[in-house]
Amino acid sequence: xxxxxxxxxxxxxxxxxxxxxxxxxxxxxxxxxxxxxxxxxxxxxxxxxxxxxxxxxxxxxxxxxxxxxxxxxxxxxxxxxxxxxxxxxxxxxxxxxxxxxxxxxxxxxxxxxxxxxxxxxxxxxxxxxxxxxxxxxxxxxxxxxxxxxxxxxxxxxxxxxxxxxxxxxxxxxxxxxxxxxxxxxxxxxxxxxxxxxxxxxxxxxxxxxxxxxxxxxxxxxxxxxxxxxxxxxxxxxxxxxxxxxxxxxxxxxxxxxxxxxxxxxxxxxxxxxxxxxxxxx
Amino acid sequence: xxxxxxxxxxxxxxxxxxxxxxxxxxxxxxxxxxxxxxxxxxxxxxxxxxxxxxxxxxxxxxxxxxxxxxxxxxxxxxxxxxxxxxxxxxxxxxxxxxxxxxxxxxxxxxxxxxxxxxxxxxxxxxxxxxxxxxxxxxxxxxxxxxxxxxxxxxxxxxxxxxxxxxxxxxxxxxxxxxxxxxxxxxxxxxxxxxxxxxxxxxxxxxxxxxxxxxxxxxxxxxxxxxxxxxxxxxxxxxxxxxxxxxxxxxxxxxxxxxxxxxxxxxxxxxxxxxxxxxxxxxxxxxxxxxxxxxxxxxxxxxxxxxxxxxxxxxxxxxxxxxxxxxxxxxxxxxxxxxxxxxxxxxxxxxxxxxxxxxxxxxxxxxxxxxxxxxxxxxxxxxxxxxxxxxxxxxxxxxxxxxxxxxxxxxxxxxx
Numbered sequence: 001x002x003x004x005x006x007x008x009x010x011x012x013x014x015x016x017x018x019x020x021x022x023x024x025x026x027x028x029x030x031x032x033x034x035x036x037x038x039x040x041x042x043x044x045x046x047x048x049x050x051x052x053x054x055x056x057x058x059x060x061x062x063x064x065x066x067x068x069x070x071x072x073x074x075x076x077x078x079x080x081x082x083x084x085x086x087x088x089x090x091x092x093x094x095x096x097x098x099x100x101x102x103x104x105x106x107x108x109x110x111x112x113x114x115x116x117x118x119x120x121x122x123x124x125x126x127x128x129x130x131x132x133x134x135x136x137x138x139x140x141x142x143x144x145x146x147x148x149x150x151x152x153x154x155x156x157x158x159x160x161x162x163x164x165x166x167x168x169x170x171x172x173x174x175x176x177x178x179x180x181x182x183x184x185x186x187x188x189x190x191x192x193x194x195x196x197x198x199x200x201x202x203x204x205x206x207x208x209x210x211x212x213x214x215x216x217x218x219x220x221x222x223x224x225x226x227x228x229x230x231x232x233x234x235x236x237x238x239x240x241x242x243x244x245x246x247x248x249x250x251x252x253x254x255x256x257x258x259x260x261x262x263x264x265x266x267x268x269x270x271x272x273x274x275x276x277x278x279x280x281x
Numbered sequence: 282x283x284x285x286x287x288x289x290x291x292x293x294x295x296x297x298x299x300x301x302x303x304x305x306x307x308x309x310x311x312x313x314x315x316x317x318x319x320x321x322x323x324x325x326x327x328x329x330x331x332x333x334x335x336x337x338x339x340x341x342x343x344x345x346x347x348x349x350x351x352x353x354x355x356x357x358x359x360x361x362x363x364x365x366x367x368x369x370x371x372x373x374x375x376x377x378x379x380x381x382x383x384x385x386x387x388x389x390x391x392x393x394x395x396x397x398x399x400x401x402x403x404x405x406x407x408x409x410x411x412x413x414x415x416x417x418x419x420x421x422x423x424x425x426x427x428x429x430x431x432x433x434x435x436x437x438x439x440x441x442x443x444x445x446x447x448x449x450x451x452x453x454x455x456x457x458x459x460x461x462x463x464x465x466x467x468x469x470x471x472x473x474x475x476x477x478x479x480x481x482x483x484x485x486x487x488x489x490x491x492x493x494x495x496x497x498x499x500x501x502x503x504x505x506x507x508x509x510x511x512x513x514x515x516x517x518x519x520x521x522x523x524x525x526x527x528x529x530x531x532x533x534x535x536x537x538x539x540x541x542x543x544x545x546x547x548x549x550x551x552x553x554x555x556x557x558x559x560x561x562x563x564x565x566x567x568x569x570x571x572x573x574x575x576x577x578x579x580x581x582x583x584x585x586x587x588x589x590x591x592x593x594x595x596x597x598x599x600x601x602x603x604x605x606x607x608x609x610x611x612x613x614x615x616x617x618x619x620x621x622x623x624x625x626x627x628x629x630x631x632x633x634x635x636x637x638x639x640x641x642x643x644x645x646x647x648x649x650x651x652x653x654x655x656x657x658x659x660x661x662x663x664x665x666x667x668x669x670x671x672x673x674x675x676x677x678x679x680x681x682x683x684x685x686x687x688x689x690x691x692x693x694x695x696x
Binding site for chain 1: 283284366368369371373374376394406409411
């Protein structure tokens, strides 16, 4: 076939078989940032539609959990809370935890939820897990106001360490994406994942020092414990807000490292699986 | 010299059976992977699959409106999906020169809980418009869709007509250089369909390239400057709309048996499986017409005698609206025991349908469980006849059903 005569001012796209690992094309994701925000806003708007309490749920969930934990673990089991009042100590951890568990659950299921769109329109698929994680930030922000009120009530003023908070929120987001990217791509092919997620999140909660203090873990195992990035996040939150003990450097480094590895790996894995999504979803 | 908008070279798409079948489970994947690692030769099953597209090559110049026709499963949608980037080809490649937008189904990405206004922005973004672009065209979109007062109502409260109008309105205001449209005009009322067709030819006149898939031959003929026909994944005809369409209608309108035993995309647990379906006239030979009686004959095969078998034939029009359910249990059961292999036949009264295409889903249940289920097992075309005896031929534009009726006029209400 002869070379086609084309208008060089037009963008050229080639569709062909791709195999194995593909470049990430993050520029494409950046160009789709408007769509990403639309999806995030949609998730937020839809979340509490046709509920009587509406966004009040964003406050109730962490508050009720705090109550249950305070009674069960604080009062009955008498778990230590590094000298802090147990309710505030646990609420401090519940906030990033709920952001994480929401983001992991939503991003893992996002491709199935929008299966119809996947089969019929093309846009960078990475938009979907990113958007569902961002949507979780709104609940987090609402709940954060409650935490601030609680802190005021308990007379706690955070020190300069509060400056680390944005970084810790960022770590939470990337940690949830690190899990969400893998699970969402796997979920398209193996519906088993959908059933495993609630269980996985539940287990993860116990592997994270939300109800208890990480000081319960023997010193020698702390760094290994940090393999769970939420350990670094929760310890960091307590340190930043209510003056908990400074998190061990080893734990933080480990948390950041694990998150980075799984996040980048997840991006590549997602891109690899992406080309078959429309065929099998 | 013509400028190329789309260059397709030797494009092929293969679907392995596993991907069409039920979802593979994690357990199967683990077992298969381990076997592959340990070199178990039996692990690699003999693969059976389908080439949805085979060696399709096409060159489409800028400004051409290309119609793509062919029966269900001929590869039309697969071709559009590859060009849109939704799925990758197995072999070959397609080069697209220019910004591309595709409209594979009206209302894709609409969210039930969001309002009309919110969905305009959401859907526009999904289809590739920027926020600024949508804002600029917002008023035009609202006007075109005729939804006016319901702009701030969640779309789940919309009638299906309003829903379709809004969805098409968004898509119609895309300004891509290459536009791909799949069967979107099959929905909505006749007046709105005309409006959409008008919008489409407007797009074409602006020198944009359009790929248009439809079962509605009238709109293909009026819109397109060139038509290709696909059959089992291959381009079998390419040329002037009139010639290609005539050839296609001749090839497909004859009533012929359709083999079903090779169909892989079927449901049900067995053992009884459908082997063949024939749609015929029961009141004479030749073309099926508006007032013809229908006879549907099914050949089945099972391991042993069939107990309490029930055969269900559902007939739909191309907008997936159910027209008839022919259910052997509802209209008088079949014998309790039937031979392991054989034919069942269903004969109807006059079908009273307007001319157009219908498709048929088939189901066998045995002792309550689904034994076999084949979607879109076959299609048939109803041709026009002088149904009312007045010389006015009915058309599908206005309705699907036909009903004989008489009119009288009097001064008072008494009949």
